[in-house]
Amino acid sequence: MRTVETSNYRMPLLYAAMALALILVGVFQSWTVALAIFNLCMISAIMALGVNIQWGYAGLFNVGIMGFAALGGSAAIIVSMPPVTEAWAVGWQGLGLAALMLVITIAAAIFLRRRYSGSGRNILTAAIIIAGYFAIRHFADPATDAIEAVNPTSQGYLGGMGLPVMLSWIVGGLFAAAAAYLIGRVTLGLRSDYLAIATLGISEIILSVLKNENWLTRGVKNVTDIPRPVPDELDLQRSEWFANLAVQLDMPVSVLSSIAVRGAFAVIFIVVLVLIMILCERALNSPWGRMMRAIRDNRDSAAAMGKDITGRHLQVFVLGSAVVGIAGAMLVTLDGQFTPTTYIPLRYTFLIWVMVIVGGSGNNFGAVLGGFVIWFVWIQAEPAGLWLMRAITDTFTFGPAMQSHLVDSAPHLRMLLMGVILLTVMRFSPRGLIPEKSAAKPLR
Secondary structure, eight states: HHHHHHHHHHHHHHHHHHHHHHHHHHHOOHHHHHHHHHHHHHHHHHHHHHHHHHIOOOOOOOOOHHHHHHHHHHHHHHHHHHHHHHHHHHHHHHOOOHHHHHHHHHHHHHHHHHOOSSTTTHHHHHHHHHHHHHHHHHHHOOOOOOOOTSSTTTTOOOOOOOOTOOOOOOOOHHHHHHHHHHHHHHHHTTTHHHOOOOOOHHHHHHHHHHHHHHHHHHHHOOOOOOOOOOHHHHHHHHHHHHHHHHHTOOOOOEEEEEEEHHHHHHHHHHHHHHHHHHHHHHHSHHHHHHOOOOOOHHHHHHHTTTOHHHHHHHHHHHHHEEEEHHHHHHHHHHHTOOOOOOOHIIIIIHHHHHHHHHHHHOOOOHHHHHHHHHHHHHHHHHHHHHHHHHHHHHOOOOOHHHHHHHHTTTTGHHHHHHHHHHHHHHHOOTTTOOOOOOOOOOOO
């Protein structure tokens, strides 16, 4: 009876503790910092939900999360940034012909493989692909060089469509879903360890393209001043009514504007997280969700019942990647810039997996809690490490070189804490802080 009661109260207590931690940050640090952490926690929770769909529902080991997040981030540029008309004027013909060559190459290769079954089919297919590659480059290279030469210090790319930035969140999910479909068609027949290697390699390829194709996303030059769905802080500070409100609240107008903007983001992100959470819960508790867990637990038995294992895995792989793509677009919108060099496995793969494992794979509420807990610790570990190292160096006598080394090493405490948290949870709660609930109904 105690076990049942503890299980019933565990989730609200853990969420209450997380809320209290955020409130304490607002009280002892600042509400601006607390809201900034809260917004990033929600984005991390959405990414964790995407991974939980793949791993918790179906047991798919995807370590290419950063590639799908980067694709979602690129959607924010393509959708919301204004088009660079001069770049389009000098490059649209070459890019159009290159796209036409790509279509012709694909069509020719498919036609050949369907109509010709001789021994030289593979050689002819390779010849068509090679010839098509050089034809594409013949038209694309001059066009991209011309585009990148257009005001390269601030532009040098095609720009976007100038549409509302929130539309890019949907488009980011579609970009990631389309990439996941193509990747899944090739890799989902592989064993789990091979699938992990393949997804990691493909995500690196995606990131390499985004870094080097300057005409599309400006590459490592970054895209800044991406539109936001909330008021601008400077505009708020200049408005008379907002300045009067700051006087009434006895608060600096700059602080109040930061709180207002981050609070507006928080409201939007809460709505998105709740909608995705509702859909995830409905999917998990539906016959489809029970079938996915049955495939995860015993794929041989599920195959014997006539279930299409590869097809179902492709479905869940696409859905999970789409959720990660949405979160990637939201993150770029929050930052206001797209920086391809920041997409590293530590942040966008390892940490997300830690969130799912610590929170409880197979449980959507656990994945969300893991996103909040791990990102909160990741952010707060650096100031806590600085405080600890300064306390140690003030208490004990060290030479200047040793003291400087200890203080400079404080940020590395976050990596140590991630390992300690992961090992502790796996030792005392191996199924996560909020374990998966057993399916109450039989497979249909």
